[in-house]
Amino acid sequence: MATTPLHSTFRAPRITHRFVPVWRRNFLVWRKLALPSVLGNLADPMIYLFGLGFGIGMLVPEIGGVSYVSFLAAGMVCSSTMNSASFEVLYSSFSRMHVQRTWDAIMNAPVDLDDIVFAELVWAASKALLSGVAILIVIAVFGLVDSRYVLWLLPLIFLVGLSFGALGLVMTALAPSYDFFMYYFTLFITPMTLISGVFFPAEQLPAAVQVAASLLPLSHAVELARPLLLGKVPSDVVLHLAVLAAYGVGGFWVALGLTRRRLLG
């Protein structure tokens, strides 16, 4: 017997400017550890990019008219944005919600849960943007960036951060403990990375797998990021943006409802 009816738990999010001090709280923590945090976020994609990029690049001379490492660069920007946002809303938000009880403290002040969860989402996207920019700078230094449209990558990275932040917050709302997040990475994030054109073009995969990839957000991020990095205008821009935005809005709505049920019951 639910004490709160379902339509009330999953009512529309009510976002106000009061999310800002919550965002600032997370930013202040990050600022204390900014350098190790950025370097840590940079290490993984760089190892992949240069390890795989030059290693496989020896075997595969070109993909679609560009070197393999140039092809891979866009995939790395997208997947590391995804990972950065996901880690933040899974491990860090869960810690603030469940372990440190930071959200409880904030809800005793005049800030509602809607604003707290929204702040976590925007913060995850902001952090993804920070590490995305760091990656862009490094690959630009290595001459892997065509500068014509590269600034469009910044809002794109932020949007990808919002999409995956929102999806991750659904998991956080459901998680009994940190262990839960391993399944999310193993069963969802990693397979999606493999079929979404990050490491190799998705066209060579079976049709059913391609359909699956097209229903998930990462492939749409890659479809936009790759041409932009190579100085070209992407096709189907509206479709790709719509899918990413839909995951962001839908994921956030569901995550907020589940979090309300968990914390305000």
Add this chain to the structure above:
Amino acid sequence: MPAVPHGLALASPLEIRGLRKRYGDNEVVAGIDLRLNAGECFTLLGPNGAGKTTTLRCALGLTRPSGGEIFLAGLPVPERAREARMRVGVVPQQDNLDPDFTCAENLLVYGRYFGLDDATITARIPELLAFAGLESKRDARIQSLSGGMKRRLTLARALVNRPDLLILDEPTTGLDPQARHLIWERLKQLIRNGTTVLLTTHFMDEAERLADRLAILDAGRILTEGSPRDVIAAQIEAQVVEVYGDWNGTARNGTSGAQAWAEAHAGAFARRYEVSGETAFCYLDDAAPLMAHLAEQSGLRYLRRPANLEDVFLKLTGRDLRD
């Protein structure tokens, strides 16, 4: 025309009518009424699981009641709970200071949640740290603080918005005596300066020391309410004699010690008596005849004292263990 604008001057800091909260089939708050007067310390006294925390969560608008009405700072809750919390400070049962920050940063960040600008908060930080006795810990990390220091910082944090009403959920549970006394001194100081305080506790001495009025809560119901003195006077006899030890008198039906004595004689002297373990508790208005009788017994030991809140509490909530 009367000079009271919108009746606000008459508003109680917190008024609760007929509050109910059910979890599944378990009604953990089963019809609570209370009304705080501005400037008083009101204490909800109850054993573990009585529904104290749940009542506070409802009052703050953090969970939706199954029934009843709540007005916090004159505003209906949960509808306008967020606005009402502007005027309220909360010390939660579980410490939830921000471990990533120093003491001063904890206060700064928390003040921002009230919409205060950094200059205003920064100006308040020294006095808040002084109030908590933590001036020297301004830049200390939370992990380096003792339990008592954390509680005091949590109290200081709850004052960052200069609240009219301060709500504390078991503020001294788990603290050593020195730390508890320090918290009590600070609370008395706040009450003297006009802050309304709502406190939950399961410590009688805490309630007796601080409360202008208290309510004893058990299984989601208020069993009695009033000033500590009135509650004691209304609920229980003035004197208590505790009897224990061996007894050399003639026992009935195989009992021994204080229990045997109580079964043979306590009813003749005490209005009410109760045997718990090795001890007989005799409640009476005039202890003199019983004391004279006990002086003639051999082997028994006894202790005479005025009745206190603990006697009321145990009478009303029983002696069974709660977890």
